[in-house]
Amino acid sequence: MNGFLPFLKKEITQTLRTYKLLILVLVLVSFAVMSPALARFTPEILQLSGIEGMIALPAPVALDSWIQFYSTTSQMGILALMLIYGGILSGEKSKGTLVLPLTHGLSRSAALLAKYLVSVGGWTVSLALAALVNHLYTLYLFPGEEVAFVLGGLASFWLCGVFLLSLVPLSSVLVKGSFGGLALPGGVLFTLLVLMIFPDLFSFNPLLLASSPLQVMAGVDEWTILLPALITSAVTSAVAVAAAMVLFRRSSL
Amino acid sequence: MIKMALLSIEGLSKSFGALQVLNNLSFEVEQGSVFGFIGKNGSGKTTTMKIIVGLLKAQSGSVHISGVPVKYGETKTNHMIGYLPDVPEYYGFFNAIEYLRLVGQIANMSPAKIKSQTSELLELVGLQDSAKRKIRGYSRGMKQRLGIAQALIHEPTLLICDEPTSALDPQGRSDLLGLLELVRQRTTVLLSTHILTDVERVCDAVGVLDGGKLALYGKLDELKAAHRRDTIVIEMESAAAAQRLAQPLLGLPFVQQVGGGGNTLTIDVHNVTANGRDVLAFLSEQDSTVRAYHVLEPSLESLYLDVIA
Structure with missing residues (x-):
């Protein structure tokens, strides 16, 4: 693991100076700004558009703002996350910027782990900031209402993002080209979406983590119902990163 | 012919698929010399150098630096080698000082040593005035000169330069060769090139790679005399x-x-x-x-x- 700390510092500098983190934060926070407002004012918007009365709308509650937030973030947010951090290793492989640090003795595992951790860190910071903004704005627009399990739902959603990010290094090692890092996450995402229709496998599907925070928050489901999916995601993530390290050591640059 | 071999290569073979690039290649580079490694494009110069640096794995044969064997995937010999690839790629968001700090830290140098080496080398390669500019704004010649600085930061005993002048304009080429002449006082140099006038200017020994082995090998003056x-x-x-x-x-x-x-x-x-x-x-x-x-x-x-x- 020689060179891990200096390379981690380099990765952090890179994610800041190339505006990757800033862009991700802005994207997610913009969802957080839109979601509570959209939830709160949807009846008014419909009224203005003149279709009021055609559909019976219940009065919006605080949970609606989180429903809005998660549905946007689980689609556009995850897409932005993958586009921003999907090339974190592929880019260096195809540009050749890793060659010099490697010849100075940087361990390949250290480079891979630093990159993975910084992508997870970027996801964590962006999601936390966005959730905080969403939470405060929800409190402001829906005063006096309480939403349960905010952190639990958020954590399971976070793990879904981590799961997809952990496929990026393995994909980058296996698939050549600047976008090699997106091949495996894309393929896995598609497969898991298809697998969602099989009830037997449903509870193990990592995507459940992204689709069920709302149920958890609303108290419809017990927290434990996510346990199989949580374990699947955590174990798969660890295995994928470890496999990527082993394969990266053997691959030629 | 060779008194003391800093780099010794024995029976090196490497093929990519059906293409045999190196075929039982053997040679030695004497300490303190500038060895010109000559060959056509695609003759296997870069492959040899990558094997020496540990970036590629040879099918057979051995490489020793000061008697220590080079092993693929290990970095034990890397502290003895400085490597300048033909087109060095940097992190454009860093400036030269920051980049040299990164590679110095990776090479496990102390902060004080990194600082003193950085200022000395930036002056040597003539980048002291551009040291705080982002590398993305550097010209090719400046990138090659920074490449020499990063290769020398940890005071290696062997500097490996892969066609350092081929992408440069005449002025940049002349500057770089002048730099190599300065560098030879501190370290042994293995210089690959297909520009023969460059070799005549700075090298004292040569090896001509053809068909995966050396077709001509020895000290330049002895070869000429012969x-x-x-x-x-x-x-x-x-x-x-x-x-x-x-x-x-x-x-x-x-x-x-x-x-x-x-x-x-x-x-x-x-x-x-x-x-x-x-x-x-x-x-x-x-x-x-x-x-x-x-x-x-x-x-x-x-x-x-x-x-x-």
Whole structure:
């Protein structure tokens, strides 16, 4: 693991100076700004558009703002996350910027782990900031209402993002080209979406983590119902990163 | 021929699929020398260098640096090597000081050592005024010079440069060669190139790679001496004087042939060392002014073309 700390510092500098983190934060926070407002004012918007009365709308509650937030973030947010951090290793492989640090003795595992951790860190910071903004704005627009399990739902959603990010290094090692890092996450995402229709496998599907925070928050489901999916995601993530390290050591640059 | 080998390569073979790039390649680089590693594009120079640095794995053979074996995937020998790839790629969001700090830290140098080496090397390569500019704004020549600095930061015993001048304009090339001449005082250099004039300017030993092994190998002056033909070139004060002397020269017993044109005479003799003096003595007897006298040196180009063809 020689060179891990200096390379981690380099990765952090890179994610800041190339505006990757800033862009991700802005994207997610913009969802957080839109979601509570959209939830709160949807009846008014419909009224203005003149279709009021055609559909019976219940009065919006605080949970609606989180429903809005998660549905946007689980689609556009995850897409932005993958586009921003999907090339974190592929880019260096195809540009050749890793060659010099490697010849100075940087361990390949250290480079891979630093990159993975910084992508997870970027996801964590962006999601936390966005959730905080969403939470405060929800409190402001829906005063006096309480939403349960905010952190639990958020954590399971976070793990879904981590799961997809952990496929990026393995994909980058296996698939050549600047976008090699997106091949495996894309393929896995598609497969898991298809697998969602099989009830037997449903509870193990990592995507459940992204689709069920709302149920958890609303108290419809017990927290434990996510346990199989949580374990699947955590174990798969660890295995994928470890496999990527082993394969990266053997691959030629 | 070699006194003390800093780098020794033995029986190195490497193929990519059906393409055999290196075929039982062996050579040594003596400590303190500048070794010119010559070959056509695609002859295997970069492959050899990547194996030495540990970026590629050889199928067979061994590489030793100061007696320590190079192993693929390990970095034990890396502290002895500085490597400058043909097109070095950097993190454009760093400036030169930050980049050198990164590689210095990876090489486990102390902060104080990194600082002193950085300022010394940036001055050596002439980048001290651009040290705080982002590398993304650097020209190719500046990137090559930064490449030398990063390769030398940990004071390696062997500097490996892969075609460092091929992408540079004439000024940049001349600057870089001048830099290599300075660098040779601190470290042994292995320089790969296909520009023969560069080799003649800075190298003292050469190896010509062809068909996966060395077609020509040795010290440059020894190779030239071995391939020297016994020809003397004399420049006279005028074309008339040259013409006047051609016939009498041919009359001398040790002269085989006289040629040339204008005020130049090319004289083939039996033995250039012994007969050269006699030629000069004869010319002074003839009361003619000699402007220049030299023994025709085989150019590296002619040596190269001989072995490659």
